[in-house]
Every structure is written in structure tokens, then in C-alpha cells.
Amino acid sequence: xxxxLEPIVKILIVLFIxxxxxxxxxxxxxxxxxxxxxxxxxxRVGPWGLLQSVADVVKLFxxxxxxxxxxxxFIHSLAPVISVxxxxxxxxxxxxxxxITLYGNEYNLVIxxxxxxxxxxxxxxxxxxxxxxxxxxxSNNKYSLLGGLRSSAQMISYELSMGISLIGILxxxxxxxxxxxxxxxxxxxxxxxxxxxxxLQPIGFIIFLVSTFAETNRxxxxxxxxxxxxxxxxxxxxxGMKFGLFFLAEYASMITxxxxxxxxxxxxxxxxFIEYFNFSPFVISLLQLSAFAIKVLFVLLFFILIRWTIPxxxxxxxxxxxxxxxxxxSLLNLIVTAxxxxxxxx
Amino acid sequence: MTFEEIxxxxxxxxxxxxALMVVISRSPIASALYLILNFFCLAGLYxxxxxxxxxxxxxxxxxxAIMVLFLFVIMLLNLQDETKLRERMNxxxxxxxxxxxxxxxxxFYIFIIKTPTPKIPIHPSSKExxxxxxxxxxxxxxFLFPFELTSILxxxxxxxxxxxxxxxxxxxx
Amino acid sequence: MIPTFQDxxxxxxxIIVSATALLEIVFQIIFKGFKKYVNxxxxxxxxxxxxxxxxxxxxxxxxxxxxxxxxxxxxxxxILFCIIGILTILQSSTIQKYYSINKIEYNVLILIxxxxxxxxxxxxxxxxxxxxxxxxSICFYVLAGFARNQIIANEASLKYFLLGAFAxxxxxxxxxxxxxxxxxxxxIKIAQHYPIALSLDLHLLGLILLLIGLAxxxxxxxxxMWQPDVYEGAITNVSGLMASGGKTAAFASFLLxxxxxxxxxxxxxxxxxxVLAALSMIVGNIFGxxxxxxxxxxxxSSIAHTGYILVGIIATNNFGNHGALFYLVVYSIxxxxxxxxxxxxxxxxxxxxxxxxxxxxxxxxxxLAFAMSVFMFSLIGIPPFAGFVGKYYLFAAAIQRDLTWLVxxxxxxxxxxxxxxxxxxxxxxxxxxxxxxxxxVTNDFKIAISFSTIVVILFGIYPSSLFSxxxxxxxxx
Numbered sequence: 001x002x003x004x005l006e007p008i009v010k011i012l013i014v015l016f017i018x019x020x021x022x023x024x025x026x027x028x029x030x031x032x033x034x035x036x037x038x039x040x041x042x043x044r045v046g047p048w049g050l051l052q053s054v055a056d057v058v059k060l061f062x063x064x065x066x067x068x069x070x071x072x073x074f075i076h077s078l079a080p081v082i083s084v085x086x087x088x089x090x091x092x093x094x095x096x097x098x099x100i101t102l103y104g105n106e107y108n109l110v111i112x113x114x115x116x117x118x119x120x121x122x123x124x125x126x127x128x129x130x131x132x133x134x135x136x137x138x139s140n141n142k143y144s145l146l147g148g149l150r151s152s153a154q155m156i157s158y159e160l161s162m163g164i165s166l167i168g169i170l171x172x173x174x175x176x177x178x179x180x181x182x183x184x185x186x187x188x189x190x191x192x193x194x195x196x197x198x199x200l201q202p203i204g205f206i207i208f209l210v211s212t213f214a215e216t217n218r219x220x221x222x223x224x225x226x227x228x229x230x231x232x233x234x235x236x237x238x239x240g241m242k243f244g245l246f247f248l249a250e251y252a253s254m255i256t257x258x259x260x261x262x263x264x265x266x267x268x269x270x271x272x273f274i275e276y277f278n279f280s281p282f283v284i285s286l287l288q289l290s291a292f293a294i295k296v297l298f299v300l301l302f303f304i305l306i307r308w309t310i311p312x313x314x315x316x317x318x319x320x321x322x323x324x325x326x327x328x329x330s331l332l333n334l335i336v337t338a339x340x341x342x343x344x345x346x
Numbered sequence: 347m348t349f350e351e352i353x354x355x356x357x358x359x360x361x362x363x364x365a366l367m368v369v370i371s372r373s374p375i376a377s378a379l380y381l382i383l384n385f386f387c388l389a390g391l392y393x394x395x396x397x398x399x400x401x402x403x404x405x406x407x408x409x410x411a412i413m414v415l416f417l418f419v420i421m422l423l424n425l426q427d428e429t430k431l432r433e434r435m436n437x438x439x440x441x442x443x444x445x446x447x448x449x450x451x452x453x454f455y456i457f458i459i460k461t462p463t464p465k466i467p468i469h470p471s472s473k474e475x476x477x478x479x480x481x482x483x484x485x486x487x488x489f490l491f492p493f494e495l496t497s498i499l500x501x502x503x504x505x506x507x508x509x510x511x512x513x514x515x516x517x518x519x
Numbered sequence: 520m521i522p523t524f525q526d527x528x529x530x531x532x533x534i535i536v537s538a539t540a541l542l543e544i545v546f547q548i549i550f551k552g553f554k555k556y557v558n559x560x561x562x563x564x565x566x567x568x569x570x571x572x573x574x575x576x577x578x579x580x581x582x583x584x585x586x587x588x589x590x591x592x593x594x595x596x597x598i599l600f601c602i603i604g605i606l607t608i609l610q611s612s613t614i615q616k617y618y619s620i621n622k623i624e625y626n627v628l629i630l631i632x633x634x635x636x637x638x639x640x641x642x643x644x645x646x647x648x649x650x651x652x653x654x655x656s657i658c659f660y661v662l663a664g665f666a667r668n669q670i671i672a673n674e675a676s677l678k679y680f681l682l683g684a685f686a687x688x689x690x691x692x693x694x695x696x697x698x699x700x701x702x703x704x705x706x707i708k709i710a711q712h713y714p715i716a717l718s719l720d721l722h723l724l725g726l727i728l729l730l731i732g733l734a735x736x737x738x739x740x741x742x743x744m745w746q747p748d749v750y751e752g753a754i755t756n757v758s759g760l761m762a763s764g765g766k767t768a769a770f771a772s773f774l775l776x777x778x779x780x781x782x783x784x785x786x787x788x789x790x791x792x793x794v795l796a797a798l799s800m801i802v803g804n805i806f807g808x809x810x811x812x813x814x815x816x817x818x819x820s821s822i823a824h825t826g827y828i829l830v831g832i833i834a835t836n837n838f839g840n841h842g843a844l845f846y847l848v849v850y851s852i853x854x855x856x857x858x859x860x861x862x863x864x865x866x867x868x869x870x871x872x873x874x875x876x877x878x879x880x881x882x883x884x885x886x887l888a889f890a891m892s893v894f895m896f897s898l899i900g901i902p903p904f905a906g907f908v909g910k911y912y913l914f915a916a917a918i919q920r921d922l923t924w925l926v927x928x929x930x931x932x933x934x935x936x937x938x939x940x941x942x943x944x945x946x947x948x949x950x951x952x953x954x955x956x957x958x959x960v961t962n963d964f965k966i967a968i969s970f971s972t973i974v975v976i977l978f979g980i981y982p983s984s985l986f987s988x989x990x991x992x993x994x995x996x
Contacts, residue, residue: 075375115398115477115478116398116402116478119399119402119406122402122406122410123402123405123410126405126409126410126414127405127410129414130382130414130417133414133418134417137375137421145421148421149418149421149422152414152418155414156411156415159410159411174479453724457721487522487584488584489586490584490586491522491583491584491586491587491647492586492646492647495650495651495654496650498537498634499650499653499657501541501631502631502632502635502654502657502658502661503657505544505628506628506658506660509628509665510661510664510676512621
């Protein structure tokens, strides 16, 4: 029974935390943007506007759900569901902690420890494009369609460099298992720098980061929903909770992307220098969990800061960067890494 | 039925249904979506064979990349009136259907009646065979030659695509 | 097994041709004037490849974990394909002037298709053979549509691609079933399971599906529908390459895969293949009668000739195998030449291909008329040309194997074919010219056509020169 119950409990907890985080991420984003633009941001619902997200969700639920007359109804409703499912299910393979002992039982803090975890995440993110493309097509609106097409082109272009930039890490770790990748990032370089992949694969990290921005359709790569050109992009024709689902998916995929970055490059749940103190195993587990959470929050904040400080690329610039800069650079990174491994430096 | 058998048969049924719907459904978008469903079932079947790597790569390549391009093309073609796609039934289609059914019966006869398939137990080493490490190892030793040839195949395909799709005709000097 | 240097040396011909193709792409970017020298460069690459094939000729071995053969059989075909490639490139230099062709890409695709052919004829594993076949086919799909501004070229390319992809499905399914029944894709290991494996219906089904896939590539009736359209729509020299190299490569792998199960005497298989051969001979020759377009006529003649070659292969005795190989060589050189002559008369894409345009050719250009008549005589099988010797061997082999009905059919259809081959010769020699198109024959072209003509005559008069080589190589395993 434990075999079935344990994952379900884990899934529920992760889902709950993610959903809460999403709603507060919206709030954080609005607050940060307000401070950047010298405003105050939401402050009416609850103290410091803390209940703003709840109010938003309630509003979305009561909004009228409008489906365009000539839209393909089934696909129109299916598209946001695909987006959300893909965004949340990615978290299944991400290890958010090492091990925790509760009531004498040891639990792995990962929902599914798959031996091709990295690929699973890549597969799921590549599926995210369907939600957007289908929503764009089924709305029967040229702005939506353009947004959908742009997003698929963008995602396919950046997926390549994203995948190749990862291979450097896979070469060093000799495994695609995410828990293994995190475990390898323990220890120190020269005795004081944490052995995180960001220090060993700086170019890979930058390529991966940029590609992630493109994959999550965040500024400066948010052309699929460029308001000035495409009204609302692929979700122009969505309203009510279906629109809410897209919103949810966008932020959820941001969280999973951050968690993925943390897992691959920032040491996952590894909390450096923790072994110099005499903590009990349980406290160490908790510290590692919070180390993971803090890192994820840090990356999320970075996402938000970038959004409000960098202008959007033009479409041809986006394609140029993807194919002519990122892809060759990631290939170069791969070759250099392979060479360094060959001569036993890495 | 064991758990494995339940998984296997449900995947088989869904994939068969999806494959049929790819052919039957009139809207090309629906066909494409059913094909994706079919790919997922196939990936599931690979998982039952302990081939996780192939399963995931199958999804990345087929569902994640190729089918997206398919959808792209269908959307850009924008076939408004899908009813026009309906084909008239003539003697050719009847003959085709008859021959297909005959072929199906033949296959059924060969596979099920004449060749009773013995239950093959899963080989103990099959767990290793599906792993990335094993695949990588044999791709670069035993299957190096076909592997390298595939790269030539791909380069031929790329050159071909560029030649056929290039906008301007280049006149010879 | 980690590949050694010897492994690479064994497949040196394949590597060199691939490298030539890849270098051409790179040089195109680096050197500005490379376009002028690309033909020379390709030919040079092919010549070096021939050199290495000759070096490897004597020692038979399998390389890369039993994936590919080298020496004798493989080298023989490697040399043949290189020669076909050189002839095609030499002949193309004329037509490249007439219509817009991306010269470098054209050369690259031809070279890569030759790589595919080499792998097909050298493959010791169904996987290598399959990939070789795909390499060749993909190049052909593109080459068929190379004259992009021509609607028939587009039609040809698309038709070939769709049907070819479908045929590939059969091929793969067949390979899967064969692997499923014997647990290996290595040809030699499969052969060890014979004749027990042949009693398995699934294995037989796999073989038949494989047969369908290959039959499509060699255009056996009823899988021939694409061929006339494709040959008509493709650039004429490309059609020549398809008719010679493509067919020979498919037959080379056909021999590798099927000679043992056919020899094992499975009646079902023999019956199926004989019916295919018979149909090809009948349909090819009878449809050839009514063709006015020279390329379509050659396409149907090519279908008929696949039938003849198959007769020899069914016989599975020494006579048959040697005859089939001899005929493959002769037929490919002949068809390269015949398509070459057609290409030189075709000033503009798709023009001057009617049989009327050949009237009075002997008055306009004696050399071309003579060469074309030699090719036609050889295709009919009239002594002293090489086609006669080949046909004699094929039919003799079939009689030895008690396949008299196929022989009778073959002789009868050959007689039928006399009409359309001779008609062309009559037009060339006994009619007055209808138009005054001037024919420009470049030196490259002259070399190529003279070579083909000489080969056809030489092997007709002195066939034992080629036969001694064939007898020497025909020891595959």
C-alpha cells in the first residue's frame, strides 16, 4: 500500500505548495514591478495586498466563459488543460530534498526518481507547445494563430540549444538521473567553492537560462503574446477560468523551470558548508529543503527582475539569437567539455 | 490479469483506437492529435519493455517536434471546408478495402492461428538494455557504422530540403 | 567491439566518397571559384575511392562488428558505382549549362547517393542495408525534383517520395519480422537459421515484405508505377543514375539477402519471385511498345530488364548469379549511356525527347547515332554486344533450374521488344532530320559515351574478361 500511498501524498503536497506559490508569485511580480516603476502595487485586499490572489481567483471563477462562435469547442477547452498539466507534471521528477526520516521511515524527497529524468523534463516542456499552438488555432482568430505559430517556432528553436547545453552536465555526471546530478554537486572546488555545475559549466548555464526564458515565453522572449502587436496573443479569445488556467500554467512552468535550473546548475538541495555544524539528520533534511526553496525563489525573482528591466526582442532577432548564437555556442560548449573530460581535467 | 497485463492491454486498445481515428477523423487537426495520442501509447509500451530512454526520446522527437511541425503545416494550410476532403467511393476504394481486409485476415491467420506465440519471459538483462548507458555504449561500438551512416543520411536530407526550398534559383555561371 | 583502423580501411571507398561530398559543401563556402572545379573534384574523389576498392579487392572481411562487408563482392560494386558516378557527372556537365542547376548541390547529392549504393551492396546487416537504401532514396527523391521550375519534375519528386516512403514501411516491417523470428539482423547469422527459419510463416512473411520493399526500388511489376513518371520528370542524367546505380544497388542487396533463402528451395518464395519476374518482362516490354517519349521508353525497358535479371537470380545457380552480375554491369553502363545520349539531344528541359526528334540523327551527328544504336542493340540482346551474352547466361541458368516457362516468356518478350528498340535505330538512320537543332557535344560527354560504348562492345566480344572477375568475386560468404 505504501507504494501507492506514498507518491500520492507527495504529489498532493507538491501540488499544494506549487499552487500556493503560483498565486503569491503573481503578487510578488506585481509588487516588484510596482517598486521598479515607483508605484505601490496591490495593497487593498488584506494586509500588504496578501489576499489579492485569492480575490483574483474568485473573480476568474465568476467571470463568464466566452467561446468564440467559430471556434473548435473541444480543442478550445483542451488547450489550457494541456498547458496546465504539462506545467505541473514536470515537477514529478525534480528532487526537492535529499531524504527525510519521519516516524522511523525514510522517504526520498522526490516523486519519481526516473533514470532518464532530464529527458522526461525536456519531453514535457516540448509538449507545452501544444497548449499554446492549439489555443491559437482553435480560437479562429488571426492574432491568436500568429501567437501560437510564433510560440511553436520559438520553442522548437530554443529547445535545441537547451538540450545541447545540458549534455555538458550529463557528460560530467554520467547519468540522467536528477537525484544523481544533485548528489554529484556536493563537495567543493579548491576547498571553498561549492561544487555546483554553474561554476563548472558557466556557458552551459547562460545558454540554458536564456533558453528557459524563451521556453517559458517570458520577457524578453514573450513574442507569442506581444500585446502591442498581437492583442493578447494565443489567449486573446480566452476568458474566465480558461484564461486563468493559462495564467496558472505560465507561472507554474516558471516555477518548474526555476526548480530545474536549481537542480541542474545550482546544486539542487545541496546546502553548502552545512556539514561544519553539528545538526541532527532531521534538521539537515529541513535545511536542505529550505535551501532548495530559497534557491528557487531566488531564480524566480531573477525571472521577474529581467521581465521588468529588459525590452522585448524583435522576432528576427529572436530567431537569430536562437540559431546563430545559442546553438553554435552550445555545441562549442559541448565539444570543449568533452575534450576536457577526455584529458581528465573535469 | 496482472497489473502489467492490464497496462499492456489498455495501451494496446487506446493506441489501436487512436490509430484508427487518425485515418477516420475528417478534421486533419483531430487526426494529428490522435496521432500524438498514439505516440504516447507507444511510449507507454516501450516503458513496459523497460526501455525508458527510447520511450522518452520517442515523445521528444515525435510528439514534441515532428507533430508540432505537422500541426504547423495543417494550420497554415487552413483547410476551411473539411467536408470537401471526403472522397467518393468508387470501385478502387472498394477493391482497396477488400484487399486490406484480406491482408488483415491473412496476418491474423499467420500471427494468431498458425504461430501460437509462446509467452516469452522478460530477459533478466532487459533492464540494462533499456538504459542510456547501454545504448550509448553499443551505439559507439557495435552499431557505430549504421550510426555514422545515419549522419550522412541526415545531411543528405538537409541538403535536399535546402535545395528544394531555396527561394532563388541560382543560375550557373 | 571497438573499431580498429583496419575497419576504417576496409570501408575506405565509402568514407572517401562521403568525405568528398562533405568537403564540397565546405569548399563552396570557403573558396569563391569552387563551382568551376566541382565536377573535377567529384571525379577525383570517385577515382581515389576506386583505388581503395582495388586495394581491398582481394581480402574479404567484415568490419564494424559484422556490419559491412569489404573486398570482392563489395569492392566490385563499389568500383561499378564509382564508374557510374563518374559517367553521370561527366555527362551532366553538358546539361548543367542548359538549365539552372545548383551545380554543387547536384554533385553532392549524386555523391551521397553513391555512398548509399555502396552501403547497400556491401551491407552485411539488414540495418546497414536499410540505411544505405534510405541514403540513396532520399538523394533520389531530391534529385528527381531538381529542375524545380518544371511541373513534371515536382510531380516526379513527390510521387517518388510518397510511394518510396510507403515502400520503406514494408521494408522495415519485413526486417522487424525477420528479427523477431531469428533474433538477429546479420545476414550471415540469419543464413545459419536456414532452412528451418523458412518453415516459419512469420519469417516468410518478413521476407516477402522485404521483397516488396526491394521490388519497389528495382521497379518490379506491380510495384513499377512510379518509374516512367519519375524517369520522365527527373533530369535525364539523374534518370540514368537511377536506372543504373539505383537498380544495381537494389539488386546487389537483393542478392545478398535473397540468394540463400531462394537457394534453400522454398517453393512459395520462388513462385512469388518468378511471378514478379514474368510480370515485369511482359508489362515492361508491352508498354514499351507504345511509348513516344524516349525517357518513358527507356523506363519501361528498364522494368523489363529487371525481370530478366530476376530470372537469373531465381535460378540461384552459378550460371544465374554470374549472369545476373554480368547483366547488371552491362545494363547499368548501357542505360547510363542511353540516358546520356537522350540528355544531349534534350536542349531544354523536357524538349526533344520524342522519338521523332531522333530522326536523321545519323546525318547530324554520326557519333551519337552510333553510340545509341550500340546501346539499343545491347538492350535487345543481339550479338556481338554485351547484352546478348548476359541474356544467354540468364536464360541458360533458368533452364538448368527447370524454369523453362520463364525462359520462353523471356525470349518472347525480347522479341516483342525488338520493335521499339529497332524503331529508334530506324528513325536515326533511315529518316531525314525534322529539325535543325544543333547538337553541342562537349569533350566530357564524348569521353563518357565512348567509354560506355567501348565497354558494351568489349564485353560483348570478350565476355570472359568480366566473367573471370565475377567468378573470382562470387564467393560472398
